[in-house]
Amino acid sequence: MTNGEHIREEDLLLLALGALPDDEATNLLAHAKSCAECAAKLAEERGHAATLAFAAKQEIPAATVKVELLARIHAEREKEEHYKWPLKKDEVRQIPSPKKDGTSMNEGKLNWLQWVLIPVAAVFLIATALMWKSNRELKAELAKANHDLIDIQNQRQRTEMIVDVLSAPDTVSVRMAGSGESAKSIGSANYNARRGVLLYTAVLPPLPQDKVYQMWLVPTTGSPISAGVFSPGPHGNRELWTATIPLNTQAKAFAVTIEPAGGVPQPTGPKVLLGAS
Numbered sequence: 351m352t353n354g355e356h357i358r359e360e361d362l363l364l365l366a367l368g369a370l371p372d373d374e375a376t377n378l379l380a381h382a383k384s385c386a387e388c389a390a391k392l393a394e395e396r397g398h399a400a401t402l403a404f405a406a407k408q409e410i411p412a413a414t415v416k417v418e419l420l421a422r423i424h425a426e427r428e429k430e431e432h433y434k435w436p437l438k439k440d441e442v443r444q445i446p447s448p449k450k451d452g453t454s455m456n457e458g459k460l461n462w463l464q465w466v467l468i469p470v471a472a473v474f475l476i477a478t479a480l481m482w483k484s485n486r487e488l489k490a491e492l493a494k495a496n497h498d499l500i501d502i503q504n505q506r507q508r509t510e511m512i513v514d515v516l517s518a519p520d521t522v523s524v525r526m527a528g529s530g531e532s533a534k535s536i537g538s539a540n541y542n543a544r545r546g547v548l549l550y551t552a553v554l555p556p557l558p559q560d561k562v563y564q565m566w567l568v569p570t571t572g573s574p575i576s577a578g579v580f581s582p583g584p585h586g587n588r589e590l591w592t593a594t595i596p597l598n599t600q601a602k603a604f605a606v607t608i609e610p611a612g613g614v615p616q617p618t619g620p621k622v623l624l625g626a627s
């Protein structure tokens with residue numbers, strides 16, 4: 351109790367810091383509610399306390415610090431009171447004993463200092479998380495850019511190769527034609543034996559899912575050589591397919607057959623295009 355007196359100077363800062371025992375703080379705050387003078391002083395001390403909180407390094411004090419401090423304050427006060435009044439037994443102040451779990455903060459209520467520090471800590475945590483995230487995104491973007499660059503380089507190399515082969519004087523151009531059911535189908539093969547490159551294109555009807563077209567180079571001697579499988583684009587788009595053939599293979603003819611999906615080592619299905627070299 352304040353016994354009608356104003357809040358002591360030394361209690362004001364402790365009260366502002368939330369460092370007084372709950373019952374004592376409650377009494378003093380009740381007084382400050384009805385006393386404009388003490389309320390003003392308390393507000394001022396809260397300002398000082400805030401300044402201290404930001405100036406001081408954020409360290410958690412040892413659990414014993416507050417207890418020792420309060421013990422000293424109460425000892426001083428009892429000495430004063432001893433001289434002021436005859437000491438009554440029921441007025442002997444109890445020195446608070448340390449909490450069993452060793453915490454020094456008032457439990458069950460967060461003091462204003464914690465309300466300041468928790469948001470500050472949260473802001474740092476969020477900032478760290480954002481930096482980590484943007485770093486990860488940058489790495490992913492860089493990886494994608496590298497990947498795109500490789501794609502562009504591959505595309506350019508392929509284009510250069512195609513132009514080289516098509517413009518080489520020793521490249522032969524062979525027209526392929528269909529017969530019977532595939533009479534309307536056409537194709538063309540551009541073959542450079544020296545470079546071992548075959549470029550071909552064809553206009554053919556779409557096939558069922560389990561079938562593919564397979565391109566063959568028929569050499570002057572030996573069995574047909576596969577030049578890969580292909581399927582026409584969704585709208586019958588003409589594509590240019592490329593194949594690598596063993597160097598200096600002399601071609602007699604070029605043919606396209608219908609084969610099971612994945613292709614076969616030697617032609618088995620119906621021949622839909624044929625062109626003699």
Ligand SMILES: [Zn+2]
Pocket residue numbers: 355356357381385387388389
């Ligand atoms: Zn007062």
